[in-house]
Amino acid sequence: MTRKILKGWIFDVYPVYGGMRLWFIDPSGQKHRLFDSFSPSFYVGGPSSQLKKTLSFISRLNLPLRIKPSEGIEFYSGETIPVARVTVFNPLDYAKVVKWVITLENKKENRSLTLNLYNCDLSLPQLYFFSKDLFPLAFCEIGVGDKGEIQKIELMDLPWSTDYTIPPLSVMHLKMEGESIHPDQCGPRPLEIEIEGTTHVIEGVSERETIEQFNSMLARYDPDLILSEWGDPCILPQLISSAERLGLPLNLNREPSRKVHSRKEQSYFSYGRIVHKAQARLLFGRWHIDVCNSFLVSHTELEGVFEFARLSKIPVQQMARTSTGTGITSMQMDLAFQENILIPWRKREPEGFKSASQLLLSDKGGLTYTPKLGFHEEVGELDFASMYPSIMVKYNISPETINCRCCFDNLVPEIGHHLCKKRKGLIPRFLKPLLDKRTQYKRLMKEAEDPEQKRIYDERQSALKWGLVTTFGYQGYKNARFGKIEAHEAITAYSREKLLQAKSLVEAEGFEMIHAIVDSLMIRKWGTSEAAYEALALKISATCEIPIAFEGIFNWLHFPPSKSNPGLATPGRYLGVYRSGKTKLRGIEARRSDTPVFIKRAQLEMIEILSAARNREAYQSILPQVTDCFERYRDKLRSGQVPFFDLAISKALSKAPSEYQKASLIAIVANELAARGVRLMPGQTISYVITEMKARVPADRARALGFIDGAWGYDVEKYEALLSEALEVLCPVGMSTHSVRVG
Amino acid sequence: MEQQTLTESLLGEFPRSLITGEEGGLFLFYGDPALFALSPLLAGWRLELGERVLFLDGGNCFDPYPLVALAKRMGRNPQSFLSALFISRAFTCHQMGSLIFNQLKTGIAVHRPRLVILASPLETFYDESVPFIEAKNLLLHLVAALGQMAQDRIFVILSPFPRKMAGRRAFFLSHIKHRADKIFRIDHQIAGPEDSLQTSIRISEEKPSSRTWVLPVLEQ
Numbered sequence: 001m002t003r004k005i006l007k008g009w010i011f012d013v014y015p016v017y018g019g020m021r022l023w024f025i026d027p028s029g030q031k032h033r034l035f036d037s038f039s040p041s042f043y044v045g046g047p048s049s050q051l052k053k054t055l056s057f058i059s060r061l062n063l064p065l066r067i068k069p070s071e072g073i074e075f076y077s078g079e080t081i082p083v084a085r086v087t088v089f090n091p092l093d094y095a096k097v098v099k100w101v102i103t104l105e106n107k108k109e110n111r112s113l114t115l116n117l118y119n120c121d122l123s124l125p126q127l128y129f130f131s132k133d134l135f136p137l138a139f140c141e142i143g144v145g146d147k148g149e150i151q152k153i154e155l156m157d158l159p160w161s162t163d164y165t166i167p168p169l170s171v172m173h174l175k176m177e178g179e180s181i182h183p184d185q186c187g188p189r190p191l192e193i194e195i196e197g198t199t200h201v202i203e204g205v206s207e208r209e210t211i212e213q214f215n216s217m218l219a220r221y222d223p224d225l226i227l228s229e230w231g232d233p234c235i236l237p238q239l240i241s242s243a244e245r246l247g248l249p250l251n252l253n254r255e256p257s258r259k260v261h262s263r264k265e266q267s268y269f270s271y272g273r274i275v276h277k278a279q280a281r282l283l284f285g286r287w288h289i290d291v292c293n294s295f296l297v298s299h300t301e302l303e304g305v306f307e308f309a310r311l312s313k314i315p316v317q318q319m320a321r322t323s324t325g326t327g328i329t330s331m332q333m334d335l336a337f338q339e340n341i342l343i344p345w346r347k348r349e350p351e352g353f354k355s356a357s358q359l360l361l362s363d364k365g366g367l368t369y370t371p372k373l374g375f376h377e378e379v380g381e382l383d384f385a386s387m388y389p390s391i392m393v394k395y396n397i398s399p400e401t402i403n404c405r406c407c408f409d410n411l412v413p414e415i416g417h418h419l420c421k422k423r424k425g426l427i428p429r430f431l432k433p434l435l436d437k438r439t440q441y442k443r444l445m446k447e448a449e450d451p452e453q454k455r456i457y458d459e460r461q462s463a464l465k466w467g468l469v470t471t472f473g474y475q476g477y478k479n480a481r482f483g484k485i486e487a488h489e490a491i492t493a494y495s496r497e498k499l500l501q502a503k504s505l506v507e508a509e510g511f512e513m514i515h516a517i518v519d520s521l522m523i524r525k526w527g528t529s530e531a532a533y534e535a536l537a538l539k540i541s542a543t544c545e546i547p548i549a550f551e552g553i554f555n556w557l558h559f560p561p562s563k564s565n566p567g568l569a570t571p572g573r574y575l576g577v578y579r580s581g582k583t584k585l586r587g588i589e590a591r592r593s594d595t596p597v598f599i600k601r602a603q604l605e606m607i608e609i610l611s612a613a614r615n616r617e618a619y620q621s622i623l624p625q626v627t628d629c630f631e632r633y634r635d636k637l638r639s640g641q642v643p644f645f646d647l648a649i650s651k652a653l654s655k656a657p658s659e660y661q662k663a664s665l666i667a668i669v670a671n672e673l674a675a676r677g678v679r680l681m682p683g684q685t686i687s688y689v690i691t692e693m694k695a696r697v698p699a700d701r702a703r704a705l706g707f708i709d710g711a712w713g714y715d716v717e718k719y720e721a722l723l724s725e726a727l728e729v730l731c732p733v734g735m736s737t738h739s740v741r742v743g
Numbered sequence: 744m745e746q747q748t749l750t751e752s753l754l755g756e757f758p759r760s761l762i763t764g765e766e767g768g769l770f771l772f773y774g775d776p777a778l779f780a781l782s783p784l785l786a787g788w789r790l791e792l793g794e795r796v797l798f799l800d801g802g803n804c805f806d807p808y809p810l811v812a813l814a815k816r817m818g819r820n821p822q823s824f825l826s827a828l829f830i831s832r833a834f835t836c837h838q839m840g841s842l843i844f845n846q847l848k849t850g851i852a853v854h855r856p857r858l859v860i861l862a863s864p865l866e867t868f869y870d871e872s873v874p875f876i877e878a879k880n881l882l883l884h885l886v887a888a889l890g891q892m893a894q895d896r897i898f899v900i901l902s903p904f905p906r907k908m909a910g911r912r913a914f915f916l917s918h919i920k921h922r923a924d925k926i927f928r929i930d931h932q933i934a935g936p937e938d939s940l941q942t943s944i945r946i947s948e949e950k951p952s953s954r955t956w957v958l959p960v961l962e963q
Contacts, residue, residue: 102877103876106876106877106880106881107880114844266871268870268871268872346835346837347834347835347837347838348835348837348838348840348841349838349841350831350832350833350838350839350841350842350846351830351831351832351833351838352831352846353797353829353830353831353846353850353853353854354829354830354831355825355826355827355828355829355830356798356805356807356810356824356825356826356828356829356830357822357825357826359805359807359830360807360825477834478834478835478838478867478870479834479835479870479872485832485834
């Protein structure tokens with residue numbers, strides 16, 4: 001019998017014996033620890049002789065499970081096929097059963113008679129949410145029995161809703177005192193905890209007292225979210241290890257019987273470079289999010305994480321640490337799940353054989369027109385809106401629709417692949433509502449008057465933008481569940497066609513091409529009004545059948561010379577100011593992640609001065625002010641008073657410290673850190689200050705930011721050179737800043 | 744003067760007999776990444792005879808330019824080479840498995856190649872997101888299948904040294920060595936006085952016999 005009805009938000013979900021633990025927060029902020037019975041299933045298909053053997057093996061396992069004949073839709077063919085549904089009554093046994101089946105499969109001699117496993121590698125929270133049609137942070141009404149067992153859940157929210165609310169969360173901020181430097185790459189610092197507007201610094205006490213004080217704050221405030229800086233790789237591991245060593249409890253989890261879940265760090269290759277993924281510390285019944293270990297938080301704040309968690313059905317803590325690619329894959333898997341499409345385990349479909357000449361034709365990216373070098377006025381910008389996703393939706397591009405068995409006449413331009421006209425693909429079906437939702441957020445953002453609401457909509461649309469971008473990339477990504485290289489090729493083929501069509505059209509209208517790259521055109525016809533550009537955008541949209549938006553007219557747009565070839569400009573490296581006063585910067589120092597804060601600040605200030613210029617003459621007349629600004633910064637450098645933190649250069653290690661053979665600055669500092677006992681993995685970022693670039697002893701050339709002290713100075717000459725480079729980018733050929741001299 | 748590719752540089756030097764005159768077999772070339780310069784040569788000799796060649800690419804490493812340059816050097820129309828070399832890329836070890844266990848049969852039936860090149864197949868097996876045991880089992884079966892298929896045509900595996908991060912997966916190359924009929928190690932050497940450094944490719948046959956060739960690399 002239902003004892004009470006709760007209204008509120010689903011906060012956290014994880015497997016326990018016989019079902020799922022569900023943490024629920026009601027509008028007053030009260031937390032409820034509930035239980036929902038749940039038995040996950042996976043499917044096995046394949047040749048019947050193989051299938052029989054496997055199922056008979058599974059049924060001999062001494063575990064409560066049920067095997068039932070079932071059917072599902074095979075993703076690539078679209079055909080309904082017979083499969084066996086294996087339901088594991090206790091979710092805690094699920095991984096074990098799946099692993100046994102995989103092991104059995106791996107041992108098989110005849111590899112052409114493979115069994116096909118489906119839906120078997122989804123996480124249990126994902127399976128739970130998919131099966132119950134729920135999602136993280138969903139607002140619902142729950143009927144609960146005496147012992148906290150859920151008897152019914154009524155969803156009062158939709159993942160596609162744009163006006164949803166978030167539970168009232170109590171947040172504890174956790175960091176090491178001082179600047180945000182990786183705690184492993186600097187000396188010891190006290191723990192700083194901020195909650196309810198008060199900052200507490202735990203210092204000058206023993207390890208035991210630190211743990212006790214921390215525990216007492218957890219008990220007093222009972223935070224829902226611990227938002228840390230470097231909590232994953234350093235702070236939490238240190239606290240946990242201290243507590244274990246001293247035999248003290250550490251009440252990070254709300255679930256008393258569980259230990260903090262750890263995930264190992266790893267380095268891996270991605271797009272030809274090495275990437276480091278820090279270890280993770282995940283809690284039960286409480287969230288821990290490390291802002292320094294989350295792509296989504298760093299790009300879209302917490303709102304972006306919430307948006308993605310709701311749509312992907314990946315719990316918030318995991319979503320914060322995973323890639324947007326994993327997020328969009330989960331959304332696609334959810335759609336497949338709801339439509340009884342069997343989710344294949346491991347991507348197996350290889351590329352079909354194609355001749356080298358076909359490969360040359362098809363394996364191209366987007367189109368780029370080299371920008372016209374120098375300073376331009378009155379340039380209009382037109383951008384195809386979410387070009388790649390729009391193409392996927394418009395032309396039905398999806399792994400199962402590309403080179404289908406039926407529609408040989410529906411050809412992709414230039415490359416000869418064909419696309420299905422009969423079956424709507426999974427990717428376009430998944431993308432359409434995502435594109436619509438982003439459009440809605442952008443509209444809401446424009447309409448909102450409250451800046452806070454504006455910010456929220458902006459962060460959410462930004463998260464969706466990352467999802468849309470990733471959807472295209474994932475078509476070519478090796479581990480994408482629903483990706484296929486031929487689909488990737490088809491998308492870029494259409495994009496080249498669209499850009500060529502747009503180019504022909506604008507040139508026919510008398511515009512001059514200044515630059516074009518993939519989905520964006522920069523064009524000019526003197527005296528063209530904004531209304532005329534809007535009309536042109538409509539015309540291109542109609543011709544190309546993909547919407548293009550007029551972004552604005554630049555008062556000025558500058559493409560600086562390439563560093564390696566001063567006679568040419570580089571695509572994707574420019575700065576400009578729209579008539580609205582908004583600046584657009586790409587590829588220059590202020591945008592680069594390895595530029596010291598001091599140089600970045602200086603360049604932004606100089607650009608701010610230049611943004612007042614409306615034309616070439618004004619720009620030239622303002623340049624002396626820029627020179628003044630440059631000199632102010634140069635004088636600061638020369639005074640020796642610039643803080644090291646502002647001069648730090650951060651770069652990722654491409655290999656382990658011992659593998660560097662040349663004494664590059666990054667190698668010098670990596671070895672300094674290694675000598676101090678800091679364990680560094682390839683892909684990890686380290687920060688350093690250039691102390692004396694030309695020093696005879698390599699170790700004197702640069703020092704790790706976290707350990708540099710007042711005994712060291714910085715290399716004024718080198719930083720002046722960097723500052724000069726930041727200035728030079730702003731000085732078009734033929735315009736002079738006169739008095740600027742380095743040295 | 745047009746730049747010469749490493750492949751062209753080796754054209755007149757490579758001991759062609761190493762690979763021609765054999766009906767079938769599983770041949771392994773491993774070592775320095777310079778070994779990829781050999782694949783256009785190996786393919787070129789078959790393409791020159793009007794045959795088709797299959798190229799299974801595990802490292803997304805197929806480079807058409809040396810093949811085009813080689814065709815020109817051989818006095819052939821590059822297009823005839825490019826349209827007779829058939830490529831399939833695999834980005835995961837499971838795709839590589841599926842390519843070899845399933846798709847390759849069709850490829851062989853359609854194109855009837857006497858030479859199949861596998862470039863960097865192990866690259867897909869170094870992916871740590873696939874558990875070691877799973878990758879290992881798959882590789883053992885895959886190499887066994889290749890051994891079977893290599894009875895009536897030549898399979899050439901080009902595999903650079905395992906990268907440092909390969910860890911215990913470095914064993915995979917040893918396993919291929921164990922099953923290969925012929926093994927050649929490739930080293931890229933730079934030697935001589937500082938003002939006139941000489942570059943060469945050293946090919947050391949490790950199985951079945953033990954021989955070495957040092958091929959000078961001409962101006963590039």
